[in-house]
Amino acid sequence: MERVVLVTGASGGVGLALCRRLLGEDGRIHLCLACRNAQKAEATRDLVLQEYPAAQVSTVEVDLGNLASVLRAAQELRCRFQHLDFVYLNAGIMPNPHVNFKALWKGLLTGRLLHMLTTAEGVMTQTDRLNGDGLQEVFTTNLFGHFILIRQLESLLCGNEKPSRLIWTSSSNARESAFSLSDYQHAKGQESYSSSKYATDLTSVVLNRKFNKQGLYSSVVCPGLVMSNMTFKILPVFLWVLLMPIMFLVWLFKQKPEYLDPLVKYHSCTSGLGKNFVEPRKLDVDEETAEKFYQKLLELEGQTLEKYGDLLD
Numbered sequence: 001m002e003r004v005v006l007v008t009g010a011s012g013g014v015g016l017a018l019c020r021r022l023l024g025e026d027g028r029i030h031l032c033l034a035c036r037n038a039q040k041a042e043a044t045r046d047l048v049l050q051e052y053p054a055a056q057v058s059t060v061e062v063d064l065g066n067l068a069s070v071l072r073a074a075q076e077l078r079c080r081f082q083h084l085d086f087v088y089l090n091a092g093i094m095p096n097p098h099v100n101f102k103a104l105w106k107g108l109l110t111g112r113l114l115h116m117l118t119t120a121e122g123v124m125t126q127t128d129r130l131n132g133d134g135l136q137e138v139f140t141t142n143l144f145g146h147f148i149l150i151r152q153l154e155s156l157l158c159g160n161e162k163p164s165r166l167i168w169t170s171s172s173n174a175r176e177s178a179f180s181l182s183d184y185q186h187a188k189g190q191e192s193y194s195s196s197k198y199a200t201d202l203t204s205v206v207l208n209r210k211f212n213k214q215g216l217y218s219s220v221v222c223p224g225l226v227m228s229n230m231t232f233k234i235l236p237v238f239l240w241v242l243l244m245p246i247m248f249l250v251w252l253f254k255q256k257p258e259y260l261d262p263l264v265k266y267h268s269c270t271s272g273l274g275k276n277f278v279e280p281r282k283l284d285v286d287e288e289t290a291e292k293f294y295q296k297l298l299e300l301e302g303q304t305l306e307k308y309g310d311l312l313d
Ligand SMILES: NC(=O)C1=CN([C@@H]2O[C@H](COP(=O)(O)OP(=O)(O)OC[C@H]3O[C@@H](n4cnc5c(N)ncnc54)[C@H](OP(=O)(O)O)[C@@H]3O)[C@@H](O)[C@H]2O)C=CC1
Pocket: 008, 009, 010, 011, 012, 013, 014, 015, 034, 035, 036, 037, 040, 062, 063, 064, 065, 066, 090, 091, 092, 093, 141, 169, 170, 171, 172, 222, 223, 224, 225, 226, 227, 228, 229, 230, 231
């Protein structure tokens, strides 16, 4: 039976690179590109088919920041497929990024600069806003839309002959101090991105606890610092070109390889000789907080399903 792989945020950056890599590794998979923009999805499909003409590539329209769209996409996917082998939960946003150069300077004086350059801890802020569902946009797009999607796809992911895998694109920017259970959508602070990625790490830990027995496994990864639309909104391209040799060296000298563990985040790395490898780093997650947060997600899911009852089978 063919393996089906779903990738969200496949229209550019990390998602597109991932699609190319997946087809390069195994040209027999069925790759489904989940994108919010139908035209971009078709253009992406054409692009990957140019490179892999024999590949099976389909598209599905989903705006992860819009829960009605997520429910519609899930319904469509349930009609099309019986099983999903891999789901890459990759789509993400970092709106209105702001770099605190003063913090970087302070980091240089206090010896924390290297850490800051790999995690952006204390360096980045964002301005978030409410979406049409009355939820914080970053929380919804980066985490909750994906959460609803996989919950709605449970029949394709759980209790099947073959196990299924969820791979969340998290970030080394995920930080416990940016997250609070009492404000898990991060409506009050200015680190919505970091909070949403920490919430992602928490969710993955609990999903493993709840669903491993039913054959569903979840991992979080950090792709490293990638030049994409997201990073080009942080600094202009020419500055990145100037900074890249420094950033490359910084990321290069903070790495080493190992195996999959639900309490670990897998960071993409490159050795000094240009060899690509993955470095696992233990998740900074308290399992009790993860469980409490999961209960909150279930409550919010209940409200969402009540509101959109007409979109459910
Ligand atoms: N770049 C980096 O250095 C790092 C990135 N990451 C993570 O990698 C992931 C991909 O980011 P990256 O490739 O860099 O960024 P890009 O902005 O290049 O790509 C983001 C992708 O997500 C899609 N997307 C955004 N909002 C939505 C939405 N509401 N519904 C559906 N799709 C959406 C975009 O679609 P569209 O084309 O329509 O905008 C695009 O395909 C994110 O989760 C990010 O947090 C993690 C660590 C580092």
